[in-house]
Amino acid sequence: MRGLTERLYKAGILLQLLAFVLGLAFTQAAFAAEPGSLAAIKAAGKIRIAVFADKPPFGYLDESGKNVGFDLVIARRVVKDLFGREDAVEWVLLEPANRVEYLEANKVDIVFANFTVTKARAEKVDFALPYMKVALGVVSPDRNVIRDIKDLRGKKLIVIKGTTAETYFAEKHPEVELLKFDEISEAFQALTDGRGAGLSNDNTFLFAWANTNKGYTVGVPSLGSLDTIAPAVRKGNKELLAWLNGEIRNLGKEKFIHKAYAEALAPYYGNSVDPEDLVIEGGEFR
Amino acid sequence: MNLEFMQGALPLYASALLLTLRISLLGIVLSLVLGLLCSLVLYQRERERSRALWGLGKLVCVYIEFSRNTPLLIQLFFLYYALPKLGLMLSNEECAVIGLTFLGGGYMAESFRSGLEGVSRVQFELGLSIGLKPLQLVRFVIFPQALALAVPALGANCIFLIKETSVVSIVALPDLMSVAKELIGMYYNTLEALFLLVLCYLLLLVPVSFLLTLLERKLRYAEFGI
Secondary structure (H helix, E strand, O other): HHHHHHHHHHHHHHHHHHHHHHHHHHHHHHHHHHOHHHHHHHHHHOOOEEEEEOOOOOEEOOOOOOEOHHHHHHHHHHHHHHHHHOOOOOEEOOOHHHHHHHHHOOOEEEEEOEOOOOHHHHHHHEEEOOEEEEEEEEEEEEEOOOHHHHHHHHOOEEOOOOOOHHHHHHOOOOEEEEEEEEOOHHHHHHHHOOOOOOOEEEHHHHHHHHHHHHOOEEEEEEEEEEEHHHHHHEEHHHHHHHHHHHHHHHHOOOOOOOOOHHHHHHHHHOOOHHHHHOOOOOOOOO | HHHHHHHHHHHHHHHHHHHHHHHHHHHHHHHHHHHHHHHHHHHHHHOOOOOHHHHHHHHHHHHHHHHHOOHHHHHHHHHHHHHHHHHHOOOHHHHHHHHHHHHHHHHHHHHHHHHHHHHOHHHHHHHOOOOOOHHHHHHHHHHHHHHHHHHHHHHHHHHHHHHHHHHHHHHOOOHHHHHHHHHHHHHHHHHHHHHHHHHHHHHHHHHHHHHHHHHHHHHHHHHHHH
């Protein structure tokens, strides 16, 4: 009798586990199908936009804790054109590896966090028209500059999880040993502590970082393919995507991305970068 | 669920599982040693009223409070990011093991102490009265009873420490949690990656929990009557 009860009990536990897993699978499907329509956003009176808090000069917090940067200048304008005022927005701060997840789980409506367009990502989210060009780079200390990927042999390269740099090195140069961090700020902390020979990320970001941090050089200025950076919406959210694309085309007519560059990036780059190497107007990338 | 992706990810999870196991084991063994030493200091302090022991005991108390009342995450942050500023550079694995030992030592010390204190005073007197030397008294009378009393708490601490390893990705160690996050970040198969993560932790912890129950039965034969 005891054996039977025990067996029934065990079967019960197994069933519960199964139900839990199935439940997970279905919730996922339900979220993916739910559209955060433009009407729903307008009814809520605010839009949720994901941005970075630790990637100056693209998305960061200033001394007063305000979200600022190149991405933010463009995102604020988008909010203003949608609602007629700039403050109808909830800024959601995230780390790079969470960008797709936050859209899929319906935590945000748009990701405006220096999001490089890649094939793998485009399968999970819908990218709008691009506003920026980017390639990868490697920054390293002046006393031991990395000028070529060959220089990395037997050394550690710091990358941030969920970035194109991580994917690039994992797939194209598996011989390079990677030291992976969740947060951008932790990764740079590790670089300055000398835990790695260099750090790889978007070259645009590294130029700005090396300009403000003495003793570091972007020894590998361009690596991999030239990619674009664009805002993204949840997969299948066609209405918001179409509106956002229209908005980016309109901004191109008044050369707004150049204005955003002058406001947020020029102070960091000075004359070291030509705006035309970085800015895309109206989503037209050749 | 994308089974092909899960199959491809298995080797990554396997090596991460080994790493998690290695750090956990090192952390558990070292924290058991540290905990035992600390509890012996506290225990002896009650019996001998020497000044040196009193000071040492105070130090142990401070350590226990400190280790039990700060999160592992913060301890790891300190070891990995703050110590280099003071000129001490530890590797990420050293940081993880030291962090776990520091945290676990406090918990283990308290568990051992409760076990030692649970052994009744009469047992000493009885032991002495049949002519046992102090070391024999500890080896054959006090320690087996104290261990039997402490083992459920010690076992719970072991499981706690294994679970706590899930934060070591903060020091860039490719443990289970870290691999799951990485796969999500690179291939965006959130459900599959997290499902494998839960499965791996179960795979790791269920046998440990089972072994601990067996150990408990074995050590507490007086109570279980086996």
